[in-house]
Amino acid sequence: MAASRSKPAAEEPNRRADIVRAAGRLFHEKGYSATTIRDIAGAVGMRSGSPFYHFKTKQDMLRAVVLEGLTAISTAVAEAAHSGKSPRATFEAMLRAHLGQLLGIEGRDFAATLLHETRHLDPAVLAELVTLKDRYESMWQKALKDLKRAGLIADDSQVARLFLLGALNWTVQWYRPDGSRTIAQIARQLADLVLDKPRGK
Amino acid sequence: MAASRSKPAAEEPNRRADIVRAAGRLFHEKGYSATTIRDIAGAVGMRSGSPFYHFKTKQDMLRAVVLEGLTAISTAVAEAAHSGKSPRATFEAMLRAHLGQLLGIEGRDFAATLLHETRHLDPAVLAELVTLKDRYESMWQKALKDLKRAGLIADDSQVARLFLLGALNWTVQWYRPDGSRTIAQIARQLADLVLDKPRGK
DNA sequence: TGCTACCAAGCAAGCGCTTGCTTGACAAGA
DNA sequence: TCTTGTCAAGCAAGCGCTTGCTTGGTAGCA
Numbered sequence A, B: 001m002a003a004s005r006s007k008p009a010a011e012e013p014n015r016r017a018d019i020v021r022a023a024g025r026l027f028h029e030k031g032y033s034a035t036t037i038r039d040i041a042g043a044v045g046m047r048s049g050s051p052f053y054h055f056k057t058k059q060d061m062l063r064a065v066v067l068e069g070l071t072a073i074s075t076a077v078a079e080a081a082h083s084g085k086s087p088r089a090t091f092e093a094m095l096r097a098h099l100g101q102l103l104g105i106e107g108r109d110f111a112a113t114l115l116h117e118t119r120h121l122d123p124a125v126l127a128e129l130v131t132l133k134d135r136y137e138s139m140w141q142k143a144l145k146d147l148k149r150a151g152l153i154a155d156d157s158q159v160a161r162l163f164l165l166g167a168l169n170w171t172v173q174w175y176r177p178d179g180s181r182t183i184a185q186i187a188r189q190l191a192d193l194v195l196d197k198p199r200g201k
Numbered sequence C: 001t002g003c004t005a006c007c008a009a010g011c012a013a014g015c016g017c018t019t020g021c022t023t024g025a026c027a028a029g030a
Numbered sequence D: 001t002c003t004t005g006t007c008a009a010g011c012a013a014g015c016g017c018t019t020g021c022t023t024g025g026t027a028g029c030a
Helices: A014-030 A037-043 A058-081 A087-103 A108-116 A123-149 A158-174 A183-194 B014-030 B037-043 B058-081 B087-103 B108-116 B123-149 B158-174 B183-194
Strands: none
Touching: A014 A037, A014 A058, A014 A108, A058 A087, A058 A108, A058 A123, A087 A108, A087 A123, A087 A158, A087 A183, A108 A158, A123 A158, A158 A183, A158 B158, A158 B183, A183 B158, B014 B037, B014 B058, B014 B108, B058 B087, B058 B108, B058 B123, B087 B108, B087 B123, B087 B158, B087 B183, B108 B158, B123 B158, B158 B183
16 A cells, blocks of 8 residues: 555646746746746747646736745745754754855745735735735844844844845845855855954954 | 027937936836836836837847946946045045935936846847946056055955945845935945954054 | 546747838029 | 928838637547
8 A cells, every 4th residue: 555555636736846947947047027937838848828727817926936935935044043052053043045046046036036026916916925025024134133133243234134144135136056156155245244243352 | 600500400309318317226126027118118208119210229238338338337437436535534535426326316226227237138248248347347446456555454355345335236135225324424334344443452 | 437637739829020002301493 | 481302210010929727628548
């Protein structure tokens, strides 16, 4: 019964997941509006009408991509935030987690689509998203608060958080995986830039 | 003959400029692909075929918008860079100039389109743009070098410049003109974040 | 037999762009 | 002063094509 049983129902619906992955990649590369259903279908070896068996509309595909991106990055950064190391090490781990989702091969298309294509979501989905996004950003706000308490930073205001996330998110525009810098190096360099040097004893 | 002469030819062709402005606003709001010729024409009170009297293609409209944005921001920042003040004051003036183009009412649509819609340019136009962009970024690189020489910053590497421009450019995502922060305040806050405090003597 | 997952075909709407023509302003010749 | 010709600027209509999405059918498995 072990080998022959092939999970009767659904067997995990991974054609649906295939579609989400392909949609993510294309939305990232060409943008939501410039990506056609025929592009997506072709990328998974289907005809143009078939994706609609799995998704009601193109919007729903965008929704799936964007939610995937946000939950993945939230999970990764939350894990880093609770690692229980020193404030500096925790902060750097959070930077690495955020950059890993944004630039790493698995999931970068989801995160990048999240950053750049949200304006094409209709209001209902957008509202759902904003809640999650606020929760995510409050994690960073708390991290800055901890850094200030540890004397590693002078400014833990909201604007400081926005500058920090801006520098992080903008890496999508210039990072090349085949370039000379690793994600960990970039994270460390940003930490150095933002954190005050502990004053010479 | 003085008063009656009404500048016989052309009288300044500002319908073309109207189209560029409208295209810039719409490209910024909805994205290039999601903006239709009919949108643009409607915004300036024309029928859908008429903009093609002024531009050969929709691409050409994007080109005009993006070039306008890049030359404007280059001019503004170059002027600030040569103001001959102290390194710190010069740097803050450059930040203000960049943010002014990006967030101020006149020209923000051009700059924002420049940042977000360049991928829809065809390769020929893109190459033309990259030259100008490299020149612009080297201005910032030089500014960082000066700051380091003045002992105001520890890191003047290319990555440091990318972080800085990332924080700047990301302001488009969160700045609201009716919000509580002025552009000058934001510039000052970013300068504070990035520059080392001169050590207490 | 029924259900899942897909295909073949195509529809209505909308797309960028072209075409032939109109309109008002103006300058030069008679 | 009238006519004639030219020009910039735009309109009305529509062409060929693409878009998101629908529908009826069916192969393969349980």
